[in-house]
Amino acid sequence: MSENKKYYIGVSILNVYEVEAKNKEQAEEIVRNYSNEELLDDSDFNVNYIDEIKE
Amino acid sequence: MSKGYTKQEVQKWQQWSESKEESVIKDPPMVAWAKSKEESARLVKEGIRSYEYELSLRSENDQFIVDCREDVMEDGETISSEYEEGYIFDDYFEAKAQLNKRIKLCEEHNEKYFVTDEVKTLHHVTGKEIKPKEEPTLWTVDLNTIFKNILFECTEDELEQNVQEFVISELENLDWTYEKADVNVSKTMITS
Numbered sequence: 001m002s003e004n005k006k007y008y009i010g011v012s013i014l015n016v017y018e019v020e021a022k023n024k025e026q027a028e029e030i031v032r033n034y035s036n037e038e039l040l041d042d043s044d045f046n047v048n049y050i051d052e053i054k055e
Numbered sequence: 056m057s058k059g060y061t062k063q064e065v066q067k068w069q070q071w072s073e074s075k076e077e078s079v080i081k082d083p084p085m086v087a088w089a090k091s092k093e094e095s096a097r098l099v100k101e102g103i104r105s106y107e108y109e110l111s112l113r114s115e116n117d118q119f120i121v122d123c124r125e126d127v128m129e130d131g132e133t134i135s136s137e138y139e140e141g142y143i144f145d146d147y148f149e150a151k152a153q154l155n156k157r158i159k160l161c162e163e164h165n166e167k168y169f170v171t172d173e174v175k176t177l178h179h180v181t182g183k184e185i186k187p188k189e190e191p192t193l194w195t196v197d198l199n200t201i202f203k204n205i206l207f208e209c210t211e212d213e214l215e216q217n218v219q220e221f222v223i224s225e226l227e228n229l230d231w232t233y234e235k236a237d238v239n240v241s242k243t244m245i246t247s
Contacts (some may be wrong), residue, residue, distance in 0.1 A: 002210040002211055002212060003210065004208055004209055004210055005208070005209070005210070005211065006206065006207070006208050007206070007207045007209075007214060008204045008205070008206060008209075009202075009214075009218060010201070010202065010203050010204065010205070011201070011202040011203075011204070011205065011221075011222060012199070012200065012201045013198070013199075013200040013201075013217060013222070014197075014198065014199055014200075015198040016195060016196070016197050016198070017195070017196045017198065018193055018194070018195055019176075019193070019194050019196060020191045020192070020193055020194070022108035022189040022191050022192075023116045023189055023193070024192070024194065026194050028196060030196075031196040031198065033218050036223070036226045037200065039100075040079060040226070041228065043198070045222075050214070052229060053056060
């Protein structure tokens with residue numbers, strides 16, 4: 001059985017939404033009110049780095 | 056051969072017919088309305104009665120309402136007031152056009168009127184410009200969520216599962232900061 005180690009990890013989620021709105025503020029508000037599923041749907045999920053901490 | 060009618064029979068029908076005509080003439084609401092109109096026209100002509108109009112434009116729940124109150128005046132006193140049906144618009148400038156139409160009508164009839172444009176007054180006080188109604192357009196909103204230096208203590212095999220669980224739990228308690236681009240709206244969340 002492998003032993004526990006410590007890692008620093010960087011993650012990014014990128015997504016683009018097209019919304020119909022009267023102005024920027026309303027467009028922002030619409031996306032802000034999306035559920036987690038809507039936010040993550042078709043998103044570009046990346047683990048940017050995994051740094052193992054050597055002690 | 057036609058049946059002949061007696062003088063009494065004809066008289067009876069005439070009386071019946073006249074009584075019907077009277078009942079039409081005596082139709083209370085119509086007669087009262089006609090009489091009141093006639094009476095009103097006479098009083099206006101004689102200069103005893105006049106009409107004044109309170110025209111207002113106000114805003115409520117992103118809508119613009121044009122109201123018109125008709126005051127009947129006699130000897131400088133208001134004897135009755137009545138509201139005409141209000142007009143509701145989504146756009147200030149459409150409401151303003153309706154208000155101007157009503158003003159023109161008062162001017163054509165030489166009627167006294169008072170105008171209150173609450174929207175214009177409010178914008179004048181706050182120094183803001185009244186904008187025309189914005190039609191919905193298509194916007195692109197970028198979401199850029201970055202988690203930096205998240206510390207995990209686990210085996211290598213558990214790492215992937217733990218990262219997934221962490222991201223899902225974080226998304227449930229989002230703490231957004233916003234950065235706006237010129238063309239698109241960009242949202243960035245940074246967790247350090």
